[in-house]
Amino acid sequence: MLVAVRKIQKALGEDRVSIEQDDIESHGYSEWSTSNSTGRPVAIVTPRSTEEVSAIVKICTEHRTPMIPFGAGSSVEGNFSSPFSGICIDLSGMNRILAFHEEDMNITVQAGVRWTDMNEKIKSANLFMPMDPSPTAYVGGMIATNCSGTNAMKYGTMKDWVVNLTVVLPNGTVIKTKRRPRKSSAGYNLNALFTGSEGTLGIITEATLKxxxxxxxxxxxxxxxxxxxxxxxxxxxxxRAGVPLAALEFMDEVQMSVINQNGGAGGRKWTEKPTLFLKFTGTKDSMNEAIRQTQKLIPGYTSDRLIFASTASERESLWAARKEALWALLAVRPENTEIWSTDVAVPLSRLAEIVDLSKKESGNLGLFSTVLGHVGDGNFHQAVMYNPKDPEQYQAVKACVSRMMRRALEMEGTISGEHGIGIGKKDYLKEELGDSTIQLMRALKRSVDP
Amino acid sequence: MLVAVRKIQKALGEDRVSIEQDDIESHGYSEWSTSNSTGRPVAIVTPRSTEEVSAIVKICTEHRTPMIPFGAGSSVEGNFSSPFSGICIDLSGMNRILAFHEEDMNITVQAGVRWTDMNEKIKSANLFMPMDPSPTAYVGGMIATNCSGTNAMKYGTMKDWVVNLTVVLPNGTVIKTKRRPRKSSAGYNLNALFTGSEGTLGIITEATLKxxxxxxxxxxxxxxxxxxxxxxxxxxxxxRAGVPLAALEFMDEVQMSVINQNGGAGGRKWTEKPTLFLKFTGTKDSMNEAIRQTQKLIPGYTSDRLIFASTASERESLWAARKEALWALLAVRPENTEIWSTDVAVPLSRLAEIVDLSKKESGNLGLFSTVLGHVGDGNFHQAVMYNPKDPEQYQAVKACVSRMMRRALEMEGTISGEHGIGIGKKDYLKEELGDSTIQLMRALKRSVDP
Structure with missing residues (x-):
């Protein structure tokens, strides 16, 4: 491993490789993440181009050194953990927009571009990329985990926004999955294979996004x-009525109280009850019509219980309450506790039942727990605060989360709606998909990474 | 090969295997298709369940006999050709709806279900599956070619509507790609890998569709x-203005005259000029607003040159003109001619240029040729009528289509927007994607089908 580090230092320059303890720690552990391993990378490398990533990958493969691609570090299932140590390839130095094709409505960027920065830069062209995971996330990591967020109800998930990818394969070969058509049926859908592969099939270095x-x-x-x-x-x-909502989010009474404790996201005092957040977008007329439909379908919710934002700042403050949920949780968290945050998704008709059951069960733990979710997709998140050093608490939370995943599977759902599998959910994936399907995935992995 | 046929007869029953010349011809050749091979299957097998498909596949693999999955036979790039002979697995007997989950907004069907029949059956629940390829197509083939159609502008392509697939792998193993969540980030995206794989990775026998x-x-x-x-x-x-169109289709003056010659799709007499067909869907208010936007953006097109349908029958007759384009062409085709129909897709900004150039060039052939397309996706189709027995004509058309594909690639487009590669475009796929990408696809194929 150290030979590989030295070779990379020689190839890229000393200043591009860090073995500082702080760097290693911040790239090997995350307080946002439910799952962390005790392993740490031996070095952090910061490439600036696809060619440099290819050079690094070739050296690592030659020396059989594990490689861990690292984006913004905001994933929550231990997706960038380094259980077998290795070299961490930090893509934050690859943060250039390579080409903005305004008329084609697509953009080519390096993997280390932050989506919020990108959207800010293209705003004046009246365009945006609609996925909205953590505001800190990088495009590369968003693709690697097939992220989504609150806009998925209207706009789908990350896989739906990828036009092409540049990927460095485990042997260092650089491939491009497609050219730049908006639609294609030419060959296997490699975009979709790499999207959500969590770095196991190659390192995404550039992407063109719709x-x-x-x-x-x-x-x-x-x-x-x-x-x-x-x-x-x-x-x-x-x-079911087909109201054209752009997003439909749920937060329980506990989460609403956390928002209040944390300043109310713009100073508002929220009612601490189960709450739906609805987003409507479009032209004025179509939006107003959707709002009227909503008022008709949720009778009795016309006055204080169904509020609509009238100004832009009010709108932002309302939505901020939802977007800042995880940060609000982290802010009110007592010392020595961590947050076990996880997500599952089930068919729409089972959502009410699983949310209710999971909430009751996590309530029985005697710990602080909360539920929020992208209910428009049958996807919800549960967060429990616990002391990781208390083995009894740890086991109880683990068992509770495990039961939630099993319940999702019994309801024909999935153990991960949008966070990916990481190291946190590996064991359950087999249960979800069955031996034959896992074997096929293994065969695919081997074919790309012998 | 004949041993395999006998074993299948024994396993499934004599009546499920046909070696009639008519059957073999209708499963080995299509007048709709641009590319046909001289090879023919030795037998047609008609399974009724996934288990039967698995039994057939095991026998074929054991005897190293090529297998050709066959749906409705409406593909146009030779996707179901049997250049190396083999056994044709006709899925038309697998035409049952297995489960309709109305509340979850999904449906589980066998591969041989016709999408138009399926949509008819679930209409009363106010639901539909929005992909609209040839009205004859089966769900299995639609997935295998990642089809789309006129609704793709609003609703995406087939891959966006697959919740899970049951697939028989080349060794006979049956896998299920996912359970039934509306959204998932659990494991590799096998739905997308099989969608568009044109039967090369396995045989799709059942699917759950959003x-x-x-x-x-x-x-x-x-x-x-x-x-x-x-x-x-x-x-x-x-x-570019973001008018919420459900579809945006183009037909050139030649195609409009073909429609007139063929009865005008409901008796209407069309202006024989380049024509856009626009579809608006939604609530009344939102639709009217989109129509107003359109009228503002296409000035001077308010009266005779921009017609809106006011009644349901008028609406159907207008859209029928577009949907029946291929049939209209087949109907007016002179004896002894065939239609070379193909599609490419380019970035939106290059569409006007490539359509114009391709039209000029095919016009120069001195043959009957026409252009129509899903312009909302940068995707268009060209059809040329020629006499396949005239080698000069054949070569001229082939060269013309080849130049169109090269031009699409130069414009960073694709040689196939929605019809797939089949046997017709195999040679160009390498040019589109490059050696390394093709090698990766080959490795994937080998890993699934050693």
Whole structure:
């Protein structure tokens, strides 16, 4: 491993390789993440181009040294852990926009571009890339985990926004998955194979992404309900009626109180009840029509219990409450505790039931726990605060999360709606997919990385 | 090969295997298809379940007999050709809807279900699967070619509608790619790997498909333009302004005259000029707003040159003109001629240029040729009528199509927007993707089918 480090130092220059303890720690452990390993990389390398990544990969492969691609480090399932040590390839130095094709509505970027920066830069062309995971995330990591976020209800997931990828394969070969057509049926869908492969098949170094037109208008609605079941039932009703929502998010009463404790995301005092956040986008007329449909479908929620934002700043403050949920949790977390945050997804009709059951069960732990979710996709997140050094607490939370995953599988759902598998959920993936399907995935992995 | 046929007869019953010359011909050759091989299968087998497909596949693999999955036979690039003979597995007997999950908005079907039949059956639940290739197509073939059609502009392509697949691998193993969540980031995206793999990685026997809510209202607009360039420029303008169109289709003056010759799709007499067909769907208010936007963006097209359908039957007749384009062509085709129909896709900004150039060049052939396309996706089709027995004509058309594909590649496009590669475009795929990418695809193929 150290020979590989020296070779990389020689190839890229000393200043591009760090063996500082702080760097190693910040690239090997994350307080945001549920799963961390005790392993740490021996060095952090910072390439600036696809060619440099290829050079690094060739050296690592030659010396049989594990490689861990690292983006913004905001994933939550231990996706960038280094259980077998190795060399961490930090892509933050690859943060250039390579080409913005305004008329084609796509953009080519390096993997280390932050999506929020990218969207800010193309805003004036009235375009944006609609996926919205953590505001800190990089494009490369977003693709590697097939991320989504609150906009998935309207815009799908990351795989739907990839036009082509430049990937460095485990032997150092550089491939490009496609040219730049908006639609294609030429050959195997390598875009989709690498999207969500979590760095196991190659390192994504560049990507061309589709862009969407920024909606003329956005409106946010917030509705509170007496119980979690009432809230999820209302959500199902809106979905099934085809109300053109851009997003449909749920936060439970605990999460709402956390938001209040943490300053209310812009100073608002929220009702601490199960709450739906609704986003409407489009032209003025179409948006107002969707709002009218919503008011009709959720009767009795016309006044204080169904609020609509009228100004841009009010709108931002309402939505900020949802987007800042994880940070609010981290801020109110007592010392020595960590957050076990995880997500599952089930068919729409089972969502109310699984949210209700999971909430009851995690409530029984006697620990602080909360539920929030992208209910428009049947996807929800549960977060439990616990002391990782207390073995009893650790085991209890682990068992509770495990039961939630099993329940999702029994309901024909998945153990991961959008965070990926990482090291946290490896054991359950086999249960979800069965031996034959896992064997096929292994065969695919071997064919790319013999 | 004959031993395999006998074993299959024994396993499934004599009546499920046909060696009739008519059957063999209709499963080995298609007048709809540009590319046909001289090879023919030795027998047609008609399984009724995944287990039967698995039994057939095991026998074929044991006897090293080529297998050709066959759906509705409506593909156009020789996707079901049998150049090395073998056994044709006709999935038309697998035409059952296995489970309709209305509340989850998905449906599980066997591969031989016709999408138009399926949509008819679930209409009363206000749901539909929005892909619209040939009305004859089966779900299995639609997935195998990653089909799309006119609705792709709003609803994406087939890969976006697959929740899970049951696939028989080349060794006979049956796998299921996922359970039934609407969203998932668990493991490699096998749905996308098999979607568009054209039967080369396994045989799709069952699929769960996402469904969408039927739009409240549909309106069709038709606009004629003096030149092809004017029409495609108007199309780009609408796309770039973000007008929420459900579909945006183009037909040239030749195609419009073919429609007239063929009865005008409901008796209408069309203006024989380059024409855009626009589809608007949604609620009444949102649709009317989109129509107003369109009228503003295409000035001077308010009266006779931009027609909107006001009644359902008028709407159907307008859209029928577009949907029946291929049939209209087949109907007016002179004896002894065939249609060389193919599709390419390019970045949006290059569409006007490539359509114009391709039209000029095919015009120079002195043959009957026409252009139509899903311009909302940068995807268009060219059809040339020629006499396949005239070697000079054949070579001239082949060279012309070849130049069109090269031009699409120079413009960073693809040689196939939605029809797949089949046997017709194999040689060009390497040019599109490069050696390394093709090698990766080969490695994937080998890993699944050693």
């Amino acid at each position: 862009l969407a037109i920024l909606p003329d208008e956005t409106s946010i609605g917030v509705a509170t309900f007496p119980t979690v079941k009432d809230a999820t039932a209302a959500a199902s009703k809106l979905i | 469904l969408a809510i039927l739009p409240d209202e549909t309106s069709i607009g038709v606009a004629t333009f003096p030149t092809v360039k004017d029409a495609t420029a108007a199309a780009s303008k609408l796309i």
